[in-house]
Amino acid sequence: MYLSNNNHSMTDLSFSPSSSIFEQREALLEEWTPDELVGRDDELQRYHAALQPVINNESPSNIFLYGKSGVGKTAATRYLLQTLKRDAADVDNLDLHTVEINCDGLNSSYQAAVALVNELRDPATQISNTGYPQASVYQFLFEELDAISGTVLIVLDEVDHIRDDSLLYKLPRARSNGDVTQAKLGVIGISNDLDFRNQLSSKVRSSLCEKEVSFSAYDAQELQLVLEQREQVAFKPDILDDGVVQMCAAYGAKDSGDARQALDLLLEAGDLARERNDELVTEAHVSEARKRLQTDQVVEGIRNYSNHGQFVLYALTILAEEDETPARTKDILRAYERVATENAMDPVSLRSVRDYLGELDQLGIISSTEFNRGKGGGKYKEHELEQSVSSVKTGLSEILDATP
DNA sequence: TTTCCACAGGAATAAAGGGCGA
DNA sequence: TCGCCCTTTATTCCTGTGGAAA
Numbered sequence: 511m512y513l514s515n516n517n518h519s520m521t522d523l524s525f526s527p528s529s530s531i532f533e534q535r536e537a538l539l540e541e542w543t544p545d546e547l548v549g550r551d552d553e554l555q556r557y558h559a560a561l562q563p564v565i566n567n568e569s570p571s572n573i574f575l576y577g578k579s580g581v582g583k584t585a586a587t588r589y590l591l592q593t594l595k596r597d598a599a600d601v602d603n604l605d606l607h608t609v610e611i612n613c614d615g616l617n618s619s620y621q622a623a624v625a626l627v628n629e630l631r632d633p634a635t636q637i638s639n640t641g642y643p644q645a646s647v648y649q650f651l652f653e654e655l656d657a658i659s660g661t662v663l664i665v666l667d668e669v670d671h672i673r674d675d676s677l678l679y680k681l682p683r684a685r686s687n688g689d690v691t692q693a694k695l696g697v698i699g700i701s702n703d704l705d706f707r708n709q710l711s712s713k714v715r716s717s718l719c720e721k722e723v724s725f726s727a728y729d730a731q732e733l734q735l736v737l738e739q740r741e742q743v744a745f746k747p748d749i750l751d752d753g754v755v756q757m758c759a760a761y762g763a764k765d766s767g768d769a770r771q772a773l774d775l776l777l778e779a780g781d782l783a784r785e786r787n788d789e790l791v792t793e794a795h796v797s798e799a800r801k802r803l804q805t806d807q808v809v810e811g812i813r814n815y816s817n818h819g820q821f822v823l824y825a826l827t828i829l830a831e832e833d834e835t836p837a838r839t840k841d842i843l844r845a846y847e848r849v850a851t852e853n854a855m856d857p858v859s860l861r862s863v864r865d866y867l868g869e870l871d872q873l874g875i876i877s878s879t880e881f882n883r884g885k886g887g888g889k890y891k892e893h894e895l896e897q898s899v900s901s902v903k904t905g906l907s908e909i910l911d912a913t914p
Numbered sequence: 915t916t917t918c919c920a921c922a923g924g925a926a927t928a929a930a931g932g933g934c935g936a
Numbered sequence: 937t938c939g940c941c942c943t944t945t946a947t948t949c950c951t952g953t954g955g956a957a958a
Contacts, residue, residue: 617943617944618942618943620941620942620943621942621943637934638932638933638934639932639933639942639943640931640932640933640934640941640942640943641932641933641934641935641940641941641942642933642934642941642942643940643941643942644941644942816945818945818946838920838921839921839922840920840921858945858946858947859946859947859948861922861923861946861947861948862945862946862947864921864922864923865923865945865946868922868923880921880922880954882919882920882953882954882955882956883919883920883955883956884918884919884954884955884956884957885917885918885919885955885956885957885958886918886919886956886957887919887920887955887956888918888919888920888921888954888955889919889920889921889922889953889954889955890919890920890921890922891921891922
């Protein structure tokens, strides 16, 4: 494509600052930390109690936070640690440090340990993600922690992404095992997976989950408090139509009690109004924003999915178009083998297709139901698309364009 | 109560790929 | 360059599951 100077009429794509309805749009973004956390009083109280030993300069407890995504676990952690650091400055002989990593994208204890080392080291001496024996990486980590000394709180956000528990076993025991002598360590594990705690081996569970704080989903009233707090900072006065905040809160509470989702919805509705130069954000904007967000999520999720996974989904999409869904795993396998072969790919095995279908189900792109027809029919699963064929196809556009 | 079906999914293992130190 | 150590993705094998039918 090139830019030309001809006279063909075309859409005006020049940029100019539009009259904004936003005062401080960032206040609707996830990373914005409010001065006060609303709607989480019970949780904050229990969390606060669990952190109390730190300020008494005792060995910190290991704390495990669990609750669905977007219910304020990370925000509460940031908020309380900020407060704790501030108060710790006034306590004699208390030297408090915090390290926070997000374990999203880190599949193993090894990778998480590397991430921690790199978080603690300066950019010049960072280590790479592979190549070192596991013992060396732990050695680096303990050396860095000892070098800090004092009390060190290690926050492992989305800790359920780590598939093995060797790091979760080692960290809480580092001091008693003599791996660390100077620093007093406390581990704060944060998990979205409610079942993660039960999957841990009992040794790990007893040490990591010394103190537990569960975060319940926000109900509509609590979400409304959160949204109102952000709205006042984010938007200019009297920009939101009556009922907009309530509507976002109601959708948020209905979907999953996820504040992040409700905030995204309000942000998208605001963006939509701004795009159209509307002076007010209305309920109609919210409805449309909701549709847009749902499609975007699906399309993005599919685009980033592995090649074979996309072909498995494509096979199911074809069956859906032929009105043959819900379809059993073996039927999807046949359709998948056909499209993979047509595209000059070696199809993966039935076992792998099962794994892909399981992942797609978890992503909410398809839904799977188990059936049991007893002695004659046995037990099996049926799958169907959970999203519209058109949005799935948009996500699959890369492989569809290449399909002969 | 026992049997049986049609899988689902866990466990073990292999292959390929990539960074590191010697 | 080579061997080591890790990752990711795949395969094979096999046990577990649970409700209808016998």
